[in-house]
Amino acid sequence: MKIILKCTLIGLCFSLCVLPEISAQDQARIDALDAYIRHGVTEWEAPGFAVAIVKDGKIELLSGYGVRELGNEAPVDEHTLFAIGSTTKAMTAAALGMLVDEEKLRWDDRVSDTLPGFRVADPFVSREITIRDLLTHRAGLPNADFLWYGQERSPEEILEKMRYVAQETSLRSAFTYQNIMYAAAGAVVAEVSGMAWEDFVRERIFVPLGMSRTIATAATLGAQDNVAMPHYRIDGVVHVIENASVDAVAPAGSVWSSVSDMARWMRFLLEGETEDGVELLSEETLEELFRPQTIVDADEFYPTQRFTKPHWMTYGLGWFQHDYEGRAVDFHTGSIDGMVALHGLVRDERVGVYVLGNLDHAELRHAILYRVLDVYGKGEGRDWSADLLAFYGELSAAAQERALALEDERKAGTSPSHALEAYEGSYSDRLYGAITVTQTDASTLRLNAGPGLSGEMTHWHHDVFRVSWDKRWRGTALVSFRLTTEGTVGSLEIGGASLNKASE
Numbered sequence: 001m002k003i004i005l006k007c008t009l010i011g012l013c014f015s016l017c018v019l020p021e022i023s024a025q026d027q028a029r030i031d032a033l034d035a036y037i038r039h040g041v042t043e044w045e046a047p048g049f050a051v052a053i054v055k056d057g058k059i060e061l062l063s064g065y066g067v068r069e070l071g072n073e074a075p076v077d078e079h080t081l082f083a084i085g086s087t088t089k090a091m092t093a094a095a096l097g098m099l100v101d102e103e104k105l106r107w108d109d110r111v112s113d114t115l116p117g118f119r120v121a122d123p124f125v126s127r128e129i130t131i132r133d134l135l136t137h138r139a140g141l142p143n144a145d146f147l148w149y150g151q152e153r154s155p156e157e158i159l160e161k162m163r164y165v166a167q168e169t170s171l172r173s174a175f176t177y178q179n180i181m182y183a184a185a186g187a188v189v190a191e192v193s194g195m196a197w198e199d200f201v202r203e204r205i206f207v208p209l210g211m212s213r214t215i216a217t218a219a220t221l222g223a224q225d226n227v228a229m230p231h232y233r234i235d236g237v238v239h240v241i242e243n244a245s246v247d248a249v250a251p252a253g254s255v256w257s258s259v260s261d262m263a264r265w266m267r268f269l270l271e272g273e274t275e276d277g278v279e280l281l282s283e284e285t286l287e288e289l290f291r292p293q294t295i296v297d298a299d300e301f302y303p304t305q306r307f308t309k310p311h312w313m314t315y316g317l318g319w320f321q322h323d324y325e326g327r328a329v330d331f332h333t334g335s336i337d338g339m340v341a342l343h344g345l346v347r348d349e350r351v352g353v354y355v356l357g358n359l360d361h362a363e364l365r366h367a368i369l370y371r372v373l374d375v376y377g378k379g380e381g382r383d384w385s386a387d388l389l390a391f392y393g394e395l396s397a398a399a400q401e402r403a404l405a406l407e408d409e410r411k412a413g414t415s416p417s418h419a420l421e422a423y424e425g426s427y428s429d430r431l432y433g434a435i436t437v438t439q440t441d442a443s444t445l446r447l448n449a450g451p452g453l454s455g456e457m458t459h460w461h462h463d464v465f466r467v468s469w470d471k472r473w474r475g476t477a478l479v480s481f482r483l484t485t486e487g488t489v490g491s492l493e494i495g496g497a498s499l500n501k502a503s504e
Contacts, residue, residue: 085334230338
């Protein structure tokens with residue numbers, strides 16, 4: 001028996017378990033993957049990453065790379081906490097699966113039977129939407145993250161406001177990624193089990209799997225040690241930024257964990273039991289989590305499809321799915337300001353990869369996944385890190401060109417139709433709430449659209465202003481003011497929303 005040690009950029013990381021003696025060939029494979037990841041972290045200029053690989057019920061690689069925070073030499077190790085983002089969704093689906101096993105609900109039960117107060121804009125959808133629909137992004141509702149991102153609304157208030165969100169497509173006719181439906185799924189867990197969602201996943205998933213370094217929400221993050229900080233590239237330079245909480249829609253993406261704990265979660269999903277042989281889900285229910293539920297169109301899938309060339313793309317219960325080199329891959333990413341995660345499984349081969357990082361949209365995560373799948377499949381394969389770094393660089397350059405094109409559309413020599421004080425006031429809508437505009441000096445307005453969305457407004461052209469958010473990683477937005485028939489300022493439009501000005 002021996003303990004496998006893995007060197008990192010700074011310091012050493014240790015495996016969480018003692019593994020049987022492995023062959024020189026297997027050890028060479030693990031060492032090569034470790035070196036490849038280490039090089040990738042440098043290539044992508046990522047402060048820190050952590051990776052777990054599980055094969056045939058055993059942990060083959062468990063390592064941290066780099067640092068938790070720029071300017072601080074504390075290294076990432078296998079116990080460092082990161083935001084796992086939307087890979088939380090698989091846990092919410094599993095929680096509901098446990099209640100299915102207990103015959104407390106069925107996947108195709110109507111949500112309204114469990115949550116009588118649940119409403120969306122369409123009465124038919126309100127009545128007929130099922131638990132399965134909540135988990136598969138096929139409710140026909142558009143993305144509504146503006147209800148929670150940068151806001152301080154309660155989960156109850158967010159669900160209440162969904163009744164004002166217009167239906168985008170008919171029920172079950174299309175895939176549109178929708179975080180708030182997962183919040184509704186968490187409310188179903190709470191109602192049926194009598195336990196808050198965060199308590200349920202803690203007691204029914206984290207504790208039995210020995211995930212002692214995992215927390216359900218960011219609310220307790222301040223009490224934790226060994227925590228990674230998020231980073232964002234601003235004007236070409238990587239900066240430390242503040243965490244963005246997902247607790248308001250917790251079942252969609254609020255969990256924080258380490259690769260050591262996520263390796264335990266991966267092993268359970270691949271093997272169907274805990275390390276002690278306890279089955280948390282029936283075989284039938286576990287299979288249902290990964291059964292394809294809805295087709296995902298190419299424009300709703302990941303840009304990596306350019307390289308993986310899938311023949312089919314689907315979504316299960318909390319899992320994206322596609323074929324790669326004749327193998328069925330179940331995976332999901334997690335992304336929230338300055339943090340990334342990726343969970344990938346090839347269940348037929350009992351191989352799993354989990355990646356955590358602390359640089360916003362560092363797509364090294366995809367490179368690691370497919371490199372591992374290549375190594376455990378046909379062999380070494382392509383240099384995914386180099387190829388994806390170049391590809392995402394092209395996408396970034398294209399985005400910059402679009403921004404420059406917007407600048408070209410700006411009309412020079414125009415001025416606002418009114419003095420700046422005329423734009424001051426409160427603008428509101430029953431869905432979006434209130435946005436306030438105040439004048440800060442002779443040429444500048446200030447917009448407050450929520451606790452995390454405030455910024456200075458400067459004139460763009462005509463009655464359009466550009467707001468630069470105080471939290472610079474959130475970028476900019478254009479705000480258009482509209483006049484009433486009397487010629488006074490009557491409303492503002494931002495991000496497709498129109499809010500009316502309160503009477504003075």
